[in-house]
Amino acid sequence: MLTTLAVAGYRSLRELIVPLGRLNVITGANGSGKSSVYRSLRLLAETARGGVITSLAREGGLPSTLWAGPERFSRAVLAGEFPVEGTRRKEPVSLRLGFAGDQFGYAIDLGLPAPERPPPPMPSKFLLDPIIKRECIWSGPVLRPSALLVDRHGPALRTRDEHGDWQTIPQPVASFDSMMTEFSDPRTAPEMVTVREQIRSWRFYDHFRTDAEAAARLPQIGTHTPVLANDGADLAAALQTIREIGDPAALDAAIDDAFPGSSLDVTTQDGRFEVVMQQHGLLRPLKGAELSDGTLRYLLLVAALLTPRPPELLVLNEPETSLHPDLLPALARLIARAAAHSQVLVVSHAARLIAALEREEASQSIVLEKHFGATRITDEDERDLPPWKWAAR
Numbered sequence: 001m002l003t004t005l006a007v008a009g010y011r012s013l014r015e016l017i018v019p020l021g022r023l024n025v026i027t028g029a030n031g032s033g034k035s036s037v038y039r040s041l042r043l044l045a046e047t048a049r050g051g052v053i054t055s056l057a058r059e060g061g062l063p064s065t066l067w068a069g070p071e072r073f074s075r076a077v078l079a080g081e082f083p084v085e086g087t088r089r090k091e092p093v094s095l096r097l098g099f100a101g102d103q104f105g106y107a108i109d110l111g112l113p114a115p116e117r118p119p120p121p122m123p124s125k126f127l128l129d130p131i132i133k134r135e136c137i138w139s140g141p142v143l144r145p146s147a148l149l150v151d152r153h154g155p156a157l158r159t160r161d162e163h164g165d166w167q168t169i170p171q172p173v174a175s176f177d178s179m180m181t182e183f184s185d186p187r188t189a190p191e192m193v194t195v196r197e198q199i200r201s202w203r204f205y206d207h208f209r210t211d212a213e214a215a216a217r218l219p220q221i222g223t224h225t226p227v228l229a230n231d232g233a234d235l236a237a238a239l240q241t242i243r244e245i246g247d248p249a250a251l252d253a254a255i256d257d258a259f260p261g262s263s264l265d266v267t268t269q270d271g272r273f274e275v276v277m278q279q280h281g282l283l284r285p286l287k288g289a290e291l292s293d294g295t296l297r298y299l300l301l302v303a304a305l306l307t308p309r310p311p312e313l314l315v316l317n318e319p320e321t322s323l324h325p326d327l328l329p330a331l332a333r334l335i336a337r338a339a340a341h342s343q344v345l346v347v348s349h350a351a352r353l354i355a356a357l358e359r360e361e362a363s364q365s366i367v368l369e370k371h372f373g374a375t376r377i378t379d380e381d382e383r384d385l386p387p388w389k390w391a392a393r
C-alpha cells in the first residue's frame with residue numbers, strides 16, 4: 001500500500017505531500033489541483049512504462065507543466081507587500097514525483113539539459129527535452145542514505161548487492177529513460193523489478209465514453225476479461241467474466257442497488273457479446289445502444305470496481321460524471337467494496353459521493369485549496385503530514 005505521494009514543481013503542485021490511506025477521496029474547489037494530483041500519479045505510472053517524457057510532451061512539454069510561480073515566497077510577498085512578479089527563478093528547473101509505500105519508496109527528478117560550455121561539436125536540438133537527473137529507490141518510509149537501494153545520478157546507476165555494498169552498473173542510462181525500463185535484471189536489482197511491477201499494476205479509470213458511438217454500446221467479440229479496458233469497450237465481456245469467475249451476487253446487488261427491479265444480462269451472437277438490461281415496466285430488454293449515458297457509465301464503473309483481478313492501487317478520476325446524484329450512494333458502496341481488495345484513490349467534486357465515502361470505514365478526505373497559486377491540503381498545518389525527503393541532485 002502507498003502511504004505517501006509527493007510531487008514538487010508540477011503545475012500548481014509546488015510542493016505537495018499527500019498522506020494516503022486505504023480509501024482516499026481527493027476533493028477541493030475548481031482549480032484547486034485535483035486533476036494535477038491525478039495526472040501526477042499517471043505520470044509516475046508512465047515512468048515505469050517508459051513513457052514519462054512522451055506524456056510530458058503531450059501536456060505541452062516540461063516548461064509548460066512546471067510550477068509557474070516562484071521557487072519560494074519571501075515574507076514580503078506572503079504579507080502582500082511585494083508582488084510575486086518581482087521574484088526571479090534562480091534554481092535549476094526541477095519536476096519531482098515520488099511515493100513511499102509499505103516496503104519501498106521511489107522518486108524521480110526531471111530537469112532540462114544544462115547549457116554546455118564549451119558547446120559540443122554536434123549541439124543537440126533537444127534543448128527542451130526533459131532529462132532524468134536523479135532516480136532513487138529506498139526501503140522504508142523516508143529516503144535516508146543508509147536506506148538507499150538503487151541510486152541513479154544522471155547516466156550513472158548503482159545498486160546495492162546482497163552484502164549492502166554498492167555496485168556500479170557499467171552501461172550508462174539514457175537521459176530520457178527511466179532506470180526501471182532501461183535496467184531490470186532481477187539478479188542485480190530485485191527491488192527495481194518489484195517497484196516497477198508494483199507501479200505497472202496501478203489501474204486508472206478516467207471519463208468513460210458513453211456517446212452514441214461509444215464502443216461499450218456495441219456488440220464486441222467476447223473473451224475472458226478480468227480487467228475492464230480503459231475505454232470500457234469490453235464492458236459486456238467484463239460483466240460476463242464477473243458473472244462466471246467473479247462475484248455474481250455482488251454484480252446483481254450493485255444493479256439492484258442503483259436500479260431497483262432491473263436486471264442485467266449479456267447476450268451473445270456469433271461470439272459477439274452485448275449488454276442488455278431488463279428494466280422495470282418495459283416489455284423487452286434494452287440493448288447497450290438504448291441505455292442512458294448515466295446507466296451505461298454506472299455499468300462501466302460496476303465492471304471496473306468488481307474486477308475479479310483487483311489491482312494494488314485503483315485510481316478513479318471524477319467517477320460521478322453524468323451520474324444522477326441518486327446513484328452516488330450506490331457508487332460509494334461499490335467503491336468501498338473495492339477498497340477491501342485494493343487501495344483506492346478517488347478524485348471527485350460530487351458532494352454526495354464524498355459524503356457517502358466519508359461514512360465508509362478507513363476512508364479519508366483530502367481537501368485541496370490554492371494558497372498563493374500553489375496547491376496545499378486544507379488542514380495541512382494541523383494534519384500530521386508524513387515525513388518526506390527529496391534526493392539532492
Ligand SMILES: Nc1ncnc2c1ncn2[C@@H]1O[C@H](COP(=O)(O)OP(=O)(O)OP(=O)(O)O)[C@@H](O)[C@H]1O
Binds near residue numbers: 035036066067
Ligand atoms: N504550470 C503551472 N503552474 C502553476 N499553476 C498551474 C500550472 N498549470 C496549471 N496551473 C493551475 O493549476 C490549478 C489546478 O489545476 P487542476 O486542473 O488540477 O484543478 P482541478 O482541481 O482539477 O480543477 P477543476 O475542478 O476545475 O477540474 C489551476 O488553477 C491551473 O490554472
Ligand SMILES: [Mg+2]
Binds near residue numbers: 034035036
Ligand atoms: Mg480537474
